[in-house]
Amino acid sequence: MISLPNVGPGRSVIAFDVGGTDIKSALIDERGEVRGFGRSATPVERLNPLTPGANGNLGAAPQIIAQLRELQLELTRAHPDVTPVAASIVVPGIVDSDRGVGVFASNLGWKDAPIRALAEQALGIPVAFHHDIHSASSAELKFGSARNVRNAVVVVLGTGIAGTVIIDGAPYLAGGFAGEIGHSPVADGPQCPCGGRGCLETIASGGAIARRYRDRVLASGDGRATPDRVRDILTLADAGDVDARAVWEEALDALALAFAQITAVIAPDAIVLAGGLSLAGDALVRPLRERLEARLSFHRRPEILTAQLGGDAGLIGAVLFARALAEANEAAANAAAGTPFSSDEA
Amino acid sequence: MISLPNVGPGRSVIAFDVGGTDIKSALIDERGEVRGFGRSATPVERLNPLTPGANGNLGAAPQIIAQLRELQLELTRAHPDVTPVAASIVVPGIVDSDRGVGVFASNLGWKDAPIRALAEQALGIPVAFHHDIHSASSAELKFGSARNVRNAVVVVLGTGIAGTVIIDGAPYLAGGFAGEIGHSPVADGPQCPCGGRGCLETIASGGAIARRYRDRVLASGDGRATPDRVRDILTLADAGDVDARAVWEEALDALALAFAQITAVIAPDAIVLAGGLSLAGDALVRPLRERLEARLSFHRRPEILTAQLGGDAGLIGAVLFARALAEANEAAANAAAGTPFSSDEA
Structure with a gap:
């Protein structure tokens, strides 16, 4: 059922691939192993019909983020030895990942919505926010058929x-x-x-x-x-x-x-x-x-x-984005503390 | 007649924009001023008809490079106080600037021809070799309408x-x-x-x-x-x-x-x-x-x-490429000599 490759050692992270139909989630431990992997329905039907203006420019974002928070709690309760230090969310539509903004997603109903900020508030950890296709493509470049391209x-x-x-x-x-x-x-x-x-x-x-x-x-x-x-x-x-x-x-x-x-x-x-x-x-x-x-x-x-990776390529890429965010934050914290070569495993 | 902007202080260089009809040349001094600017016919008619296989894969390259050498001598004789330390040649067609190879140019008759190596041998100084359109575009980005893009x-x-x-x-x-x-x-x-x-x-x-x-x-x-x-x-x-x-x-x-x-x-x-x-x-x-x-x-x-620059944009870009090559060579030489901050003006 799980087609995720081991992404190697690093920080524990949590990854979400939010589609118009379902949400895939995974908890990755420090060895790079998948400790939790789930799939649940995307709560867009609660906004049915998803009219423009429902929830303002946020569309289904509040419902989706609440569900991500529930999934985070379920995963971390089921695996108390794993403490994710960063998360990532990948979504369809037009995504401005630099600003953390969902510019547009027809099936999720949002328009210029500050998804990253809302998610960081709900999840309590730093969140990477990217386009699901960029995520799947990054995974394909890292683990799939385009490895040397x-x-x-x-x-x-x-x-x-x-x-x-x-x-x-x-x-x-x-x-x-x-x-x-x-x-x-x-x-x-x-x-x-x-x-x-x-x-x-x-x-x-x-x-x-x-x-x-x-x-x-x-x-x-x-x-x-x-x-x-x-x-x-x-x-x-x-x-x-x-x-x-x-x-x-x-x-x-x-x-x-x-x-x-x-x-x-x-x-x-x-x-x-x-x-x-x-x-x-x-x-x-x-x-x-x-x-x-x-x-x-x-x-x-x-x-x-x-492509060599299957339908979970978007989730694999999301894991890579969360890992990269965790590393970047850690490097920045170490630089600020004047300990650029810290090997602290806290 | 000369529409070249002053490119600012730097090394003296010589630039050639070789087209199917004519060759433009310019000698630039250390203040960035244009000290020589010429236009002459491209010697492709000597190969008339420019049949595939004339001069092997070199097409009109030997004639063109001989003419560039003549232009170099004319320009440096006319301006004995200016000693160019690098040159650049920009041409139409398909150009592999990394390898210095003219991959293809229908009106110059060459195919996979090592233009940069031949030109460096003839001119006796390092030569940058680029596509004329990339050259004109680089000039437009540096001095023209796309400055902030x-x-x-x-x-x-x-x-x-x-x-x-x-x-x-x-x-x-x-x-x-x-x-x-x-x-x-x-x-x-x-x-x-x-x-x-x-x-x-x-x-x-x-x-x-x-x-x-x-x-x-x-x-x-x-x-x-x-x-x-x-x-x-x-x-x-x-x-x-x-x-x-x-x-x-x-x-x-x-x-x-x-x-x-x-x-x-x-x-x-x-x-x-x-x-x-x-x-x-x-x-x-x-x-x-x-x-x-x-x-x-x-x-x-x-x-x-x-575009804001006129028909000499290709030549302006060639000056920029030659300047960049001179600077890169100098930086490499200084690094090799262990004098990375040399201000030697020799």
């Missing part, structure tokens, strides 16, 4: 499409606005819920592939059942279903176009595919490589890799 | 389209392959001489605008004259010429699409427009801002700026 783009192909631009081994943030590959326009349509049109996500995400297949079958009027899972649509495509084939090829073409644009502008060493769609493996990677090749000329080819 | 994209709209990605105040190179915005695909056509199709350059460069206008007029069969200069085509568009209007709007749409893609992926603080087309000023900037706005939703808007 300096410059990369991680593209998470799930219900939507998100991404992280890695420059010189670290996420390039741009105030939380970088890496929005799913909302890069690649065509003149369709309209995207984000307000743009022709966003990559409207053609090539898992959600888009299922929706576009359903629409095509409905339009043809033959009334056959349409699966929601891309895996099943791919099976239909392989079996000769013309509509399934068409939406899959449109998705591949849109991805190859976006990757060619990224290659021309920032020439990454690798593009790492993550998320549910990446489980298609060679059925995704091989045609993508071919289509990207057909789009390029003198450009340097990025490697196309698939 | 950390993350930017400089887009040079000339006969073709080139660019530089600036991350944290410095060009982001990726082995010379980053910033090829002109060869980012934005459509399914037309075919680009680079081997790709639908490259931004085939729709939105000055060359493309002139060519596409000419093609439309020819196709309409009315035999009217078609200017080559974008300025004249813009005047026709303003006067109600439907074909001129159409090609200009297609160019604006393609630029806005490319800028929206760049905004989604790397969210620069600013996009700086340079090159001949940027002289259109508001006629370019205002519709570009509007079209980019129409493409974006939650994305952070980049400022759209025009």
Whole structure:
């Protein structure tokens, strides 16, 4: 059940990966072992309907942070020998990790909300606050398929499409606005819920592939059942279903176009595919490589890799962020105390 | 005639901006003043036709470097009180400045040519070797409109389209392959001489605008004259010429699409427009801002700026690169001699 690797010796920390559906939590001890690992529903339904303005700009933040506090108490009560000295929270949306602010998250309802400050008050320990995709990408760079890569783009192909631009081994943030590959326009349509049109996500995400297949079958009027899972649509495509084939090829073409644009502008060493769609493996990677090749000329080819870590990559990255925060705070405290080489284990 | 700003006190250096048509040269003294500034034809016609394989992989490099040596002698003879301690050469194409290699330059005919080593042998002083667009962009960041910007994209709209990605105040190179915005695909056509199709350059460069206008007029069969200069085509568009209007709007749409893609992926603080087309000023900037706005939703808007430095930006950047090389060499020599704080002015 637990797919977290041992992150090695260091401080005890607690990590939370808060999604629109559930919250994953983990308590890590000083040996780097996972001592508590949990999953619970995200309390967004209490705000149902999550109207703009519910809780002001905080959205579901008060409910979520109260739940994180409960989880912290449960974990530390169950493991009294482990005392976490820092926590981290990773969330979807637009995140300004420098300021600790949740700029925007449609499914959590907040807008310019000071999540880090609220969480530090509730949890009583320092909190790192980051984007869940940056977190998963950092984990992939540390433990996964992109271990030796300096410059990369991680593209998470799930219900939507998100991404992280890695420059010189670290996420390039741009105030939380970088890496929005799913909302890069690649065509003149369709309209995207984000307000743009022709966003990559409207053609090539898992959600888009299922929706576009359903629409095509409905339009043809033959009334056959349409699966929601891309895996099943791919099976239909392989079996000769013309509509399934068409939406899959449109998705591949849109991805190859976006990757060619990224290659021309920032020439990454690798593009790492993550998320549910990446489980298609060679059925995704091989045609993508071919289509990207057909789009390029003198450009340097990025490697196309698939992520090695599973769905817990975001939580693993959160552990790394909390560990880094604990170390930075300790180094700062030691420097202030004039004991830069302290080996105090208190 | 000389539009070079005084770069301030430092070492005497010599700078060359080698283009497909001409070579600009400048000798800079220790006060930062331009003591010699020249322009001469690039000796590529001696290789006419510049067939692949002429001079092996060196193309016009031997002729060009011999000419740089002549220019060096002329400049130092004319100014015997100035002794340059480093030089720099900036060129078009794909440049690996870390290795000092000209990876590819179609109009200079070389391919994987060790330009820096050859030039250091001929000139007898250390040589910095960089891409001309990175050079011009660095000058724009130091002296031009992007002085306070950390993350930017400089887009040079000339006969073709080139660019530089600036991350944290410095060009982001990726082995010379980053910033090829002109060869980012934005459509399914037309075919680009680079081997790709639908490259931004085939729709939105000055060359493309002139060519596409000419093609439309020819196709309409009315035999009217078609200017080559974008300025004249813009005047026709303003006067109600439907074909001129159409090609200009297609160019604006393609630029806005490319800028929206760049905004989604790397969210620069600013996009700086340079090159001949940027002289259109508001006629370019205002519709570009509007079209980019129409493409974006939650994305952070980049400022759209025009470059302040003129056609000598590449040479100014070359002076900066040569100065930086002289300083780095001096620091290394002082460190080796155990005199890190030497103020020796020899």
